[in-house]
Amino acid sequence: xxxxxxxxxxxxxxxxxxxxxxxxxxxxxxxxxxxxxxxxxxxxxxxxxxxxxxxxxxxxxxxxxxxxxxxxxxxxxxxxxxxxxxxxxxxxxxxxxxxxxxxxxxxxxxxxxxxxxxxxxxxxxxxxxxxxxxxxxxxxxxxxxxxxxxxxxxxxxxxxxxxxxxxxxxxxxxxxxxxx
Numbered sequence: 001x002x003x004x005x006x007x008x009x010x011x012x013x014x015x016x017x018x019x020x021x022x023x024x025x026x027x028x029x030x031x032x033x034x035x036x037x038x039x040x041x042x043x044x045x046x047x048x049x050x051x052x053x054x055x056x057x058x059x060x061x062x063x064x065x066x067x068x069x070x071x072x073x074x075x076x077x078x079x080x081x082x083x084x085x086x087x088x089x090x091x092x093x094x095x096x097x098x099x100x101x102x103x104x105x106x107x108x109x110x111x112x113x114x115x116x117x118x119x120x121x122x123x124x125x126x127x128x129x130x131x132x133x134x135x136x137x138x139x140x141x142x143x144x145x146x147x148x149x150x151x152x153x154x155x156x157x158x159x160x161x162x163x164x165x166x167x168x169x170x171x172x173x174x175x176x177x178x179x180x
Contacts, residue, residue, distance in 0.1 A: 085119065118146065
């Protein structure tokens, strides 16, 4: 049996961090680009303080979204989410790198964690996606599917946007990391 999801009801329940108004998101993007990210990153090595890494990722991802003219509410929301995800990835341990470990679950948080893991593989370690007789498209499909299942169980809009923008955002992250 399927559930009918009302986008109007979901929009009404949306938190401020998920505000989908393109004007608000563009204002936030402008502020991110103007904000100092903890000193010039280019040509310097050093220790990045706690919380600064998220700002660095946020700035780089926003710059790439604007440079590539991918300006839309869902892409900007995904950029914010991916910045947090990359920051958390640096400090948290991933329980499993096998997509199937997450795909068999019905727990929404496990589904989100599986989507996040597939995204990290596709965005940060795309060469790893071609290991063990699988290619990167497998992780893209499974990751997008896990985010979609997360959305269907929780109605959290970021799950829908990440499922729709999975490949685009993985490419944005790959480009950002190449140009770091």
